[in-house]
Amino acid sequence: MKDKSHIYFIFSIIFGLIIISQIADWLLKPESFDKFGHYRWNAIGEIQSQKLVNQNIKVCSGCHNDIFQLHEKDAHYNVPCVDCHGAGNLHVAFHKGGKDAINITVKQAVLKKEYNLEGCLYCHRKLAARPSDFPQVDVAQHFKFLNITDPKTKCTDCHSPHEPIFLLTDVRQSRLHPIVYRCNDCHNKPVKSSYSDVSNHPKIFECKDCHSEIVNDFNQRPHHNYVECRTCHLFHKEDETIGRIYKNGNAKFCLLCHEKKSFKSETYPPKIEWPSHISKLGYIKSGDEKTCLNCHSNQIHKMVLGNSNSPHKGNWRKEHKNFAFNKTNNKMNSSCNLCHQKDFCSSCHRLDMPHPADFAEGHKDIVRKKGKTLCYNCHGRQFCATCHE
Amino acid sequence: MDPSHGFLFPNELHITWTVMIVLYPYITGMVAGAFIVSSFYHVFGMEKLKPIARFALVSSFAFLLFATVPLLNHLGRPERAINILLTPNFNSAMSGFGFIYMFYMIIVFLEIWFSYRVDLIERYEKSRGIVKFIYNIIILGNTNDNENTRKYDKKIIVFLGGLGIPVACVLHGYVGFLFGSIKANLWWSTPLMFIIFIFSAIVSGLAVLIFLYLFIHWRRKKVINQESIDLMSKWLWGFMIIAVTLELMEILSISYERTEKWAILSKLINHELKISYVYLQIGLFSIVPFLMLTVTSLFQSLNNNLRNSLIWLSSGLLLLQVLFMRWNVVIGGQLVSKSMRGFTDYFPGYFDKEGLLVSFLIIITPFILLRLFDKIFPFFGKKELVE
Structure with missing residues (x-):
């Protein structure tokens, strides 16, 4: 018996630990656990009673009305502020002041700005599985098209997140328009020919079907080589039959x-x-x-x-x-x-x-500095020759 | 810049099971493999493995202590790990693993304690002061050592070793089961997954023991037990053949069946995993050690130094082979879109929370711990010193 005592002892310790763990389980197991499933029922109430941290867009507009107005009329109108800026509870409490602001530092009150490339691409990265009418960017192609040389360029270096496409008309008041298809809504690779050149191609609407005069005119002009109708006349599909079209002539x-x-x-x-x-x-x-x-x-x-x-x-x-x-x-x-x-x-x-009275005497410097084309905006190209021969 | 290729759903863009989940089955594999090797001596009485048996057991314990570290890093909030014990959920496959893990930990701990008891009593009697006190706690204040106690200890060790083998197989087989049972994943879902995991675990266990044994003996200028190394290298050869063959036969089977999933899996193998799977795991880290171990196993006349160098090199390559196998399974399975028409990309980053540096630190820690264990539970006797 003495020679087995160490065996009994160590197994007793193991057994004792199991008993202790069972007692600990019994003592420490949270109240209401397993009441309705493998979770703590009281947690539901606790979560429900938590103070909201995400701030409603109306709270934001209370102070940032100028940004709110821009945001409301442009393409991001349905993206809440919290998506890019985070919860905002500390920011709001700090600036409202009072009791709630006491323990908040200036640093904590600063909202984050999720404006880096990845932040935007979270929604706008080109993915074949996304609906084709949702704005998506293949960064490499986009940068190539715009001849951007720095690959670290942020989206916000050109686009304002509050007014991403500088629409002149409020998104929700834009004209309703029948569905307009682009070839790459269905085709992965760029298509050069028109659908009408392909036999048995399903009938779709193209811009030229209704606006042939303007499209034919466009095809004669320089922009035709680089962009298409929907580059400026942005179209957003709302359902299978209709969408909204935005005529974008904003200088921005x-x-x-x-x-x-x-x-x-x-x-x-x-x-x-x-x-x-x-x-x-x-x-x-x-x-x-x-x-x-x-x-x-x-x-x-x-x-x-x-x-x-x-x-x-x-x-x-x-x-x-x-x-x-x-x-x-x-x-x-x-x-x-x-x-x-x-x-x-x-x-x-x-x-x-x-032109001021002494313009003729001093115009040489102006022309050298700003170029002759400035003159041609109003005067014909022969105008200079009337004096200069 | 763009991680997606083909038709990929937005929620498949980011890999959720990162390199940490690659390390977890890798370390667990070494745990199970090393324990099985130690049991060959303790349970089946293979005397040739006596020099490495205790080393294998302690190695298994050292890796076991760190197997969950990658998971804790991956999940975050490690203080919640205790919840698995307080609120066990027997319906969860992941939670089930916790119980197997704990049971296995107790077996390994007890087996080490019984294996080293005689040494520990001897050290307790020779030491002084605080070290004596620590040894006294470890041996639970019982210094009774005679023929009878040793006989009983041996019986307990055989019992624990015998019990440990199926538990070790279940431990690592269960990891394979966790992947193999996810029917939505084309690359993982196969009943063969846990068998492949068990064999690859034995390969990694054997490989890490051979690698460390030869390295330590070379560093300390000790005599290598050639019989033991030869036997282990032959087993390594045999088990790696089975592990690699099983994996390739699985691919062959899917390829020959030409079911719908082969269309995307063939692209996965030939494009996304071409370097890590075809060139590295199969080419460099399987075929090369296979050829080297074929030479060392079949040509007995080979010079011992050359033979041991080849075996050491092969074991190192096979350790990498298993690591790449884990990578290709865990990451490869997540690269494929559920649409079966697209892929995503993955690179863990160098200094990220779950990046390469952290992975390296996690992998290296059990080896450092092993070095410390050597001071408490010496692996190799002094008699083996070169004269």
């Missing part, structure tokens, strides 16, 4: 491709310095968002640029020259000044308008 939308940035190659597409290209103001005036089209619509297709809020009718931007310059007395029409400040003209012309 044009700048997505055409603004000079350090991470873009200078070669292609043509780029401009912004906002010095158009004005000294540094911002676009309300109602003047289509400013690029005023001069460059001929690069896209024929269009009527009338502004519904403007008292001037028709293609006023194109035609105002005849009104502003009175050929009879060879003077500028002073009636412009009744409504517009003097710098209103210079915001487009990039010059003091009308």
Whole structure:
């Protein structure tokens, strides 16, 4: 018996540990565990009684109304603030002040900004399994198309997360439009020919089926080589029969491709310095968002640029020259000044308008600095030759 | 930049079972394999394995203590690990593993205690102060050592070893079962999975013991027990043939059946896993050690130094083979889309929470622990020193 004592002892310890673990199980097992399943029933109530940490968009709009307005009208209107900024409870409590703010540091109150490349791609990465009408980006292709040289470029370097595609019309008030298909809604690889060239192809709507005149015109213009109708006329499918179409003529939308940035190659597409290209103001005036089209619509297709809020009718931007310059007395029409400040003209012309009296003497420097093309905006190409031969 | 290829559902883009889940069956495999090797001596009385039997047992224990570390790192909140004991769930396959693990841990601990009892009493009597106190706790204050106690201890060891073999097989077979029973995963779902896991466990157990035995003896300039190493290397040769053949036959079977899943699995093997599976696991880490072990097993006239070098090299390559096998199973299975038409990509990162550096640290820790164990439970006698 003595020679087996160590065996009994160690097995007794093991047995004792099992007994202790059973007692510990009995003592430590949470109350209400296993009441209705393999979980703690009381946890349900505890979770329900927790204070909300995710802040409703209305809470955010209370202080950030300007951003809220942008966010509401653009494509991200249905993406809640918390998706990118996190819960926001500490941020709100800190800025509201009072008792709740006492233990919150400034650092804790700063909201995160999930604006890095991966953050955006979480929803927008191109995946064959996503619905084809959901905006998706193949980063490599997108960067190649825009000639972006720095692969670490963030989406937010061009797109504003609150106003990602700079829509001029509120998303929910945009025009309803029958379904428009693109070839790559079904085809993986780019398709060059039209569906109508393929025998027995299912009937689909293409833009040219209804808008042949405008499409034919577009096909003659430079943009045709790089973009398609739906690049600017964004279409969002709402169900199997209908969607909404957004006509996007916002200058900020044009700048997505055409603004000079350090991470873009200078070669292609043509780029401009912004906002010095158009004005000294540094911002676009309300109602003047289509400013690029005023001069460059001929690069896209024929269009009527009338502004519904403007008292001037028709293609006023194109035609105002005849009104502003009175050929009879060879003077500028002073009636412009009744409504517009003097710098209103210079915001487009990039010059003091009308030309000051000593312009002829000093115009050499201006031409050298800003180029002859600036003159051609108003004057014909032969105009310079009238003096310079 | 873009991790998706083909038709991939958005929730399949990110691999959820990371390299930590690769390490977990890898370490568990070494636990089970090393224990089975120790049982060859303790249970089946293979005297040729006596020099390595206790080393195998302690190695198994050292790896066992760290087998769950990758899981704790992967899941986070390690303080909740105790909940599995407080609220056991017998309907959960994962939870079931916890009980097998605990049962196995007790068996290994007891077997080590009985195997080393005589040595520990001897050390207790020779030591002083705090070290004597520690040894006294380990031997539970019982210094009774005679013919009878040794006879009883041996009987208990045989009993525990005998009980341990099926439990070790279940331990690692269960890991294979966890993968094999996931019917939604084309690459995992096969009843052969747990058999492949058991054999690969024995391969990794044998390989790690041979690798460490030869390395330690070379470092300490001790005489190598050639009979023991020869026998182990032959078994390593045999078990690796079975393990690799089973895996390849499984592929052959799917390939020959040409069921719908073969369309995507063939792409997985030939494209996504081409380097890690075809070139490395099968090519470099299976065929090369197979050829080397064929030479050492069949050509008896080979010089011992050359033979041991080849065996050591083969065991190292086979350790990598099993690691790559775990990678190809765990990661490979998650690369395939449930649509059977696409793949995702995976790279663990270098310094991430579940990255390569952390993986390396987790793998290396049981080896460091083994070095410390050697001071308490010396693996090899002093008589083997080179004269």
